[in-house]
Amino acid sequence: MSAWARSTIHIQEELEPKFEEQNLQKSESVKILESMPTLTKIFSMQEISQHNERDDCWVVIDGKVYDVTSYMDEHPGGDDVLVNATGKDATEEFEDAGHSKDARELMQQYFIGELDLTPVIPELEIFTKEQPAYMVQKLMNKVTKHWAVPATIVGISAIAGILYLRKK
Numbered sequence: 228m229s230a231w232a233r234s235t236i237h238i239q240e241e242l243e244p245k246f247e248e249q250n251l252q253k254s255e256s257v258k259i260l261e262s263m264p265t266l267t268k269i270f271s272m273q274e275i276s277q278h279n280e281r282d283d284c285w286v287v288i289d290g291k292v293y294d295v296t297s298y299m300d301e302h303p304g305g306d307d308v309l310v311n312a313t314g315k316d317a318t319e320e321f322e323d324a325g326h327s328k329d330a331r332e333l334m335q336q337y338f339i340g341e342l343d344l345t346p347v348i349p350e351l352e353i354f355t356k357e358q359p360a361y362m363v364q365k366l367m368n369k370v371t372k373h374w375a376v377p378a379t380i381v382g383i384s385a386i387a388g389i390l391y392l393r394k395k
């Protein structure tokens with residue numbers, strides 16, 4: 228589980244069992260906290276795809292992540308379809324199966340978080356303080372590699388110059 232996911236555990240999830248265990252009254256501040264929108268856990272596709280077995284199965288439908296492990300035996304569509312739906316966005320397959328309104332309500336029980344939709348930014352070339360030295364080095368490498376081009380230009384110019392002067 229990512230650090231971000233760990234740090235965004237639902238307040239309710241944390242507090243409810245403790246209150247029940249100790250038979251405590253909730254204070255006003257706790258009630259206010261509970262009425263506030265809770266933070267959703269965010270999972271990367273890489274992390275989600277590790278839960279791809281019958282006894283540990285997460286699926287992604289419409290950007291939402293569901294832990295369907297405990298639903299395996301009850302799923303009318305079978306357990307295989309759920310296992311096969313792991314590691315990818317299974318929205319299309321879910322919709323193709325024509326799930327009823329009841330099925331859509333039921334799935335809320337298995338909701339555990341959302342898919343991280345942050346685009347992966349390609350690593351940018353980092354220019355350091357040594358940039359001028361780096362550029363000179365790059366230029367030198369190019370000249371060493373393609374020395375024949377400037378040498379030919381200089382040679383042709385010299386021959387043309389000599390021929391021109393001789394003509395005069």
Ligand code: HEM
Nearest residue numbers: 286293303304308312317320321324326327330333334337
């Ligand atoms: C939390 C997730 C899911 C829940 C709660 C769920 C629930 C259900 C339920 C209740 C049914 C019975 C028909 C209905 O009432 O619509 C069903 C059927 C089915 N589901 Fe799911 N489902 C889930 C995910 C999926 C996924 C991800 C797939 C495919 C990749 C899938 C494929 C099917 C299929 C093929 C059927 C059988 C349809 C038929 O025989 O008519 N389900 N599901």
